[in-house]
Amino acid sequence: MGDEIPLGDKGDGTFYKVLIIDDSVFMIKQISQILQSQKFEVIGTAADGQEGIDKYKELHPKVDLVTLDITMPNVDGITCLEKIIEFDKNAKIVMMSALGKEDLVKKALLTGAKSYIVKPLDRDKILSRLKSVLSNTN
Amino acid sequence: MRVEYINPFVESSVNVLKEVLGLQVRRENVSLKSKALPVLDIAVIVGLVGQVEGRVIFDLDRKTALNIASKMNDETLTEFDDLAKATITELGNMITGRAVTKLSELGYKFDVTPPAIFTGNNMEISDVNIEALIVPIETELGRVEVNVALREKA
Numbered sequence: 001m002g003d004e005i006p007l008g009d010k011g012d013g014t015f016y017k018v019l020i021i022d023d024s025v026f027m028i029k030q031i032s033q034i035l036q037s038q039k040f041e042v043i044g045t046a047a048d049g050q051e052g053i054d055k056y057k058e059l060h061p062k063v064d065l066v067t068l069d070i071t072m073p074n075v076d077g078i079t080c081l082e083k084i085i086e087f088d089k090n091a092k093i094v095m096m097s098a099l100g101k102e103d104l105v106k107k108a109l110l111t112g113a114k115s116y117i118v119k120p121l122d123r124d125k126i127l128s129r130l131k132s133v134l135s136n137t138n
Numbered sequence: 139m140r141v142e143y144i145n146p147f148v149e150s151s152v153n154v155l156k157e158v159l160g161l162q163v164r165r166e167n168v169s170l171k172s173k174a175l176p177v178l179d180i181a182v183i184v185g186l187v188g189q190v191e192g193r194v195i196f197d198l199d200r201k202t203a204l205n206i207a208s209k210m211n212d213e214t215l216t217e218f219d220d221l222a223k224a225t226i227t228e229l230g231n232m233i234t235g236r237a238v239t240k241l242s243e244l245g246y247k248f249d250v251t252p253p254a255i256f257t258g259n260n261m262e263i264s265d266v267n268i269e270a271l272i273v274p275i276e277t278e279l280g281r282v283e284v285n286v287a288l289r290e291k292a
Contacts, residue, residue: 101239
């Protein structure tokens with residue numbers, strides 16, 4: 001991306017704030033590193049769906065973007081998605097799951113997720129999807 | 139175990155390992171076992187529930203697990219700590235997720251449970267009345283055995 005403006009730069013001197021919801025510390029680390037390389041600010045992480053809902057509410061309205069895993073203990077990512085959208089219909093949520101089943105992808109998008117990325121993740125995959133999410137919703 | 143179940147696991151194991159490691163990966167001969175199996179030091183277990191039920195075990199020795207976790211994290215991990223465990227667990231989750239996605243395209247409906255990891259010496263896995271398919275995969279970082287046992291719900 002060279003000298004271009006980093007993707008996390010809102011253009012007004014501030015940076016997009018992200019909440020990462022994933023039960024794997026490996027995934028949280030990988031997603032954080034990719035986002036931080038583009039100046040996104042990771043302002044919270046959660047290890048299951050319930051913690052994700054609680055964190056979103058606690059941090060609202062500061063969260064600009066949520067990355068959300070699906071297969072998690074206690075409360076899964078689809079339920080978490082429904083609850084966050086119920087609370088804030090404008091939430092920008094990007095699903096990141098190892099499962100790419102068509103019915104699940106459809107359900108997530110119909111419920112209000114802005115995009116759905118199938119793991120394994122890589123830098124280009126994440127950044128190109130976020131770019132389109134951020135340009136479509138601003 | 140029906141043969142349609144097997145290929146998606148074989149393919150996703152090889153392909154996901156290739157993608158996350160960026161290395162050559164070779165599948166060895168597949169075998170079937172119906173008795174208790176000794177496993178290596180580290181075993182990740184993902185459960186499958188729905189129209190088909192069973193489990194997938196990813197089995198590897200400590201050195202291979204550390205090598206793979208280091209490569210996936212882009213840093214040298216010297217201990218099998220929480221990050222290393224989470225990395226290997228996620229690898230199992232990604233392989234299973236892709237296989238389940240493929241099986242769902244073929245019309246089999248089921249879901250995965252969050253993976254669990256076990257570490258120890260001289261572990262043995264016993265599944266009652268369920269035949270397991272063993273897919274050994276050789277990578278430059280060591281060998282991973284994928285052990286799939288599935289059956290249709292009665």
